[in-house]
Amino acid sequence: MNTTPQPRRPLVDTSAAAEILGVSPRTVRRLAAERRIPAVHVGRAVRFEVDDLAAFVDANKIPATTAF
Template sequence: MKKCYTVEEAAEYLGTGVRFVRRLIAERRIPFHKVGKYVRLDIDDLEAFASAGRVEAFDRASVRRYVRRAS
């Protein structure tokens, strides 16, 4: 069985506040499960959410191209 987190556990896992996780749920930006009156978040969904926000770093050549386009 997969590990499901409570809202509080999910917030700790993501390193955010509980309020942020509740907002993600309310805006339906992250999948969740309702178990009666309780909300549970799947660990795989949390990892997918975190990796979707990943921003790759620039190398020196890319920075130069980016700066030239901006000016």
């Protein structure tokens, strides 16, 4: 059994998450309320894992098509 603690992934607040996603903090709060992005509740504070934000972006990519 592995008893070595795993390092925690960094958490960011709503403003930082909005900057990462390129949207407003209000949009981040709405996405979290709709459970479209995972959120971590620490008391009244809401935090987001950077890896989850990257996964959200990857899941919502629209592939480019050639116009030729």
